[in-house]
Amino acid sequence: MSRLPAGAPIVTAAQMRAAEEAVFAGGATPLALMERAGVAVARQVARLAAGRPILVLAGTGGNGGDGYAAARLLREAGCDVRVASLGPPTHPAAMTMAARWTGPTWPLASAASAPVVVDALLGIGAARPFAAEPAAALDRLLALADLRIAVDLPSGRDPGTGEGGIQADVTIALGALKPAHVLGDDRAGHVLLADLSIPLASDWSTLSRPTLRPPRREATKFTRGKLVVVGGAMAGAGVLAASAALHGGAGYVILAEPERRDGAPHALVRRHVADASALATLLADDGIGAVLVGPGLGRDEAAQAQLAVVLASPHDLVIDGDALTLLGREVGARIGTDRRRVFLTPHGGEFSRMFTGHGSKIAATAGAAAASGATVIHKGPATVIADPSGRVQVAADASSWLASAGTGDVLAGLVAARLAAGDEHPAETAVWLHGRAAARVGAGLIADAMIPALSPLLDRPST
Numbered sequence: 215m216s217r218l219p220a221g222a223p224i225v226t227a228a229q230m231r232a233a234e235e236a237v238f239a240g241g242a243t244p245l246a247l248m249e250r251a252g253v254a255v256a257r258q259v260a261r262l263a264a265g266r267p268i269l270v271l272a273g274t275g276g277n278g279g280d281g282y283a284a285a286r287l288l289r290e291a292g293c294d295v296r297v298a299s300l301g302p303p304t305h306p307a308a309m310t311m312a313a314r315w316t317g318p319t320w321p322l323a324s325a326a327s328a329p330v331v332v333d334a335l336l337g338i339g340a341a342r343p344f345a346a347e348p349a350a351a352l353d354r355l356l357a358l359a360d361l362r363i364a365v366d367l368p369s370g371r372d373p374g375t376g377e378g379g380i381q382a383d384v385t386i387a388l389g390a391l392k393p394a395h396v397l398g399d400d401r402a403g404h405v406l407l408a409d410l411s412i413p414l415a416s417d418w419s420t421l422s423r424p425t426l427r428p429p430r431r432e433a434t435k436f437t438r439g440k441l442v443v444v445g446g447a448m449a450g451a452g453v454l455a456a457s458a459a460l461h462g463g464a465g466y467v468i469l470a471e472p473e474r475r476d477g478a479p480h481a482l483v484r485r486h487v488a489d490a491s492a493l494a495t496l497l498a499d500d501g502i503g504a505v506l507v508g509p510g511l512g513r514d515e516a517a518q519a520q521l522a523v524v525l526a527s528p529h530d531l532v533i534d535g536d537a538l539t540l541l542g543r544e545v546g547a548r549i550g551t552d553r554r555r556v557f558l559t560p561h562g563g564e565f566s567r568m569f570t571g572h573g574s575k576i577a578a579t580a581g582a583a584a585a586s587g588a589t590v591i592h593k594g595p596a597t598v599i600a601d602p603s604g605r606v607q608v609a610a611d612a613s614s615w616l617a618s619a620g621t622g623d624v625l626a627g628l629v630a631a632r633l634a635a636g637d638e639h640p641a642e643t644a645v646w647l648h649g650r651a652a653a654r655v656g657a658g659l660i661a662d663a664m665i666p667a668l669s670p671l672l673d674r675p676s677t
């Protein structure tokens with residue numbers, strides 16, 4: 215997935231249509247808006263085609279209208295352009311745009327391909343799969359192209375979920391990003407956002423760059439964030455999480471472990487906690503800023519008992535890994551969000567053990583946050599962060615090398631560090647740091663290598 219613009223609104227197809235209606239109510243005509251779309255598409259296509267012949271595939275609705283408008287503008291600019299038409303337009307503005315196109319036009323089935331194919335068949339109005347004949351023609355035309363540029367959405371892609379659709383190399387999102395630009399597989403290719411000056415309000419956006427500040431002059435190691443990481447059977451997971459927390463800005467990190475263990479990093483304060491009552495004693499400390507439970511915890515009786523002690527404590531919590539599975543469907547009832555802030559960091563499997571999500575990953579995660587009262591960080595190729603107020607941020611451009619053991623422990627440690635340190639948006643900052651650290655490590659990433667990559671990001675937040 216491409217580097218998407220930070221903090222850009224994400225709207226549903228229904229919100230996009232409502233925003234367009236508001237623009238029409240303000241006096242703009244549908245034809246004028248379509249012309250703006252055509253201008254934006256033509257500008258990008260001309261740049262990307264770099265003189266190569268262009269074939270525009272035009273559908274019957276608004277998306278096709280954008281295609282006819284772009285074809286005319288490209289031709290006026292001197293490009294070699296042909297149109298392959300799915301049929302006569304039915305959308306009123308598209309009819310006008312088709313009439314204004316006077317260049318060569320072929321039926322889709324008999325058109326020859328071109329090095330650059332612009333897919334303007336279906337946008338947010340895709341209603342059903344293509345019939346067999348256009349589907350075969352489309353396959354043939356796309357297979358012969360060197361560059362496939364989708365207008366608004368790859369045709370056939372569900373705008374709400376990002377499922378299906380043709381494979382594009384570049385997608386020009388019109389007016390705003392839709393869920394299909396940030397969710398699903400990489401069939402949208404490199405996503406470019408074309409601003410059509412349509413005012414939009416949305417609770418959903420791509421992840422914003424966080425504000426990172428150095429510790430205050432008067433800070434102490436405790437005021438910078440005192441964090442307890444509850445370790446378990448798998449020692450490495452706790453160490454990874456605690457190390458990430460130290461490098462992610464926490465001032466004092468205690469790793470509570472069921473066995474006496476030693477080793478780096480030596481800045482880590484290791485406490486032997488033989489049983490649940492020893493953990494309860496450790497947690498009876500008002501100075502603790504946050505507790506992380508879950509990485510490497512295990513799912514046995516001892517783990518259950520540790521989790522119960524953590525939940526009985528008054529502290530802000532980050533709950534990850536095995537602890538999420540132990541909570542399952544009871545998560546909302548047990549975590550006590552009426553008296554503290556709670557952050558859940560599930561991957562897809564853990565999410566479905568806790569919540570019966572409906573709709574897209576964004577909608578399901580927003581629903582889970584509202585139902586549980588926690589901020590839910592739903593990990594995956596697109597990480598969706600939803601807080602209980604309905605605010606959602608999506609990080610969709612993380613390295614696919616993050617699909618590797620231990621990277622979740624690093625993220626959980628980072629969320630916990632930011633929470634303990636009083637960051638107003640611990641989840642967003644942590645996900646951003648995690649993604650940038652992965653990008654710095656690059657190909658072949660292992661979770662351990664992310665840890666030294668974190669500290670430079672705190673120092674130079676713009677890199």
Ligand SMILES: NC(=O)C1=CN([C@@H]2O[C@H](COP(=O)(O)OP(=O)(O)OC[C@H]3O[C@@H](n4cnc5c(N)ncnc54)[C@H](O)[C@@H]3O)[C@@H](O)[C@H]2O)[C@H](O)CC1
Nearest residue numbers: 248274275276277336337338339340341342343344366389
């Ligand atoms: N976002 C903006 O600001 C602007 C977007 N524009 C473009 O308009 C489309 C939405 O137009 P709409 O007519 O509502 O939908 P579509 O063109 O995506 O498709 C509807 C069209 O296609 C037919 N159809 C549906 N499914 C199929 C199918 N499987 N096979 C064949 N035909 C199908 C349906 O019957 C309709 O005729 C948006 O995405 C933008 O590209 C505007 O230009 C204004 C600015």
Ligand SMILES: [K+]
Nearest residue numbers: 333336365367
């Ligand atoms: K399209």
